[in-house]
Amino acid sequence: MSQQETDQQAGVDDEGFVVDTEDCEAREAAHRERGTSRPITVVGNPVLHKECSDVTEFGDELAQLIDDMFASQRTAEGVGLAANQIGVDLKVFVYDCPDDDGVRHVGAICNPVLEDLAPEQRNLDDSNEGCLSVPTAYASLARPDYAVVRGQDAKGNPVKVRGSGYFARCLQHETDHLYGYLYIDRLSKRDRKDALKQMAEGTPRYEVVPND
Ligand SMILES: [Zn+2]
Secondary structure, eight states, X not given: OOHHHHTSOTTXXXXXXXXXXXXXXXXXXXXXXXXXXXXXXXXXXXXXXXXXXXXOOOSHHHHHHHHHHHHHHHHTTOSEEEGGGGTOOBSEEEEEEEOTTSOEEEEEEEEEEEOOOOGGGOOEEOOEEEOTTSTTOEEEOOEESEEEEEEEOTTSOXXXXXXXXHHHHHHHHHHHHHTTOOGGGGSOHHHHHHHHHHHHHOOOSSOEEOOO
């Protein structure tokens, strides 16, 4: 690597994407250990079905929320978690997710916006998808196998994150959450009904917030 390349902004690759693949175990553990695990909201809870508020304060409260989200994500054994899944109306999600090559990605992003893909980048993958807020249900859902999300880090710096395969699915799924959409909202009526039936028949492995 040339000297010029090492002069680039810390934590960013030469295309400007966040490097979220280094020290994953230590970073995830540090967040989780500072955080408190909270119960997960499930389909039907109003906080999941409306657009969340933008993050405007990038201080200690946001840092604590992100720690709590990492703790909650670990307890529920998730690969991604949006703030409204622990009942908080703010546009932030965390992730701890492998990509196509089995490489682990760990990070948090505020105010995420999915970038439109060029037609040649749009290859659909119809793998199974699940959601902590629709416990015990899974369904096949076609999504592009590549995604780029722009947003801000916990300090408010602009960042962009990219992912392939399962991690691309995660980035799209979590961004959807913050705009009030669950993956089952993207299914056919029949598949949605089937997912809700799977949920009704299953028992979550983690604590959930009861719907009244
Ligand atoms: Zn989800």
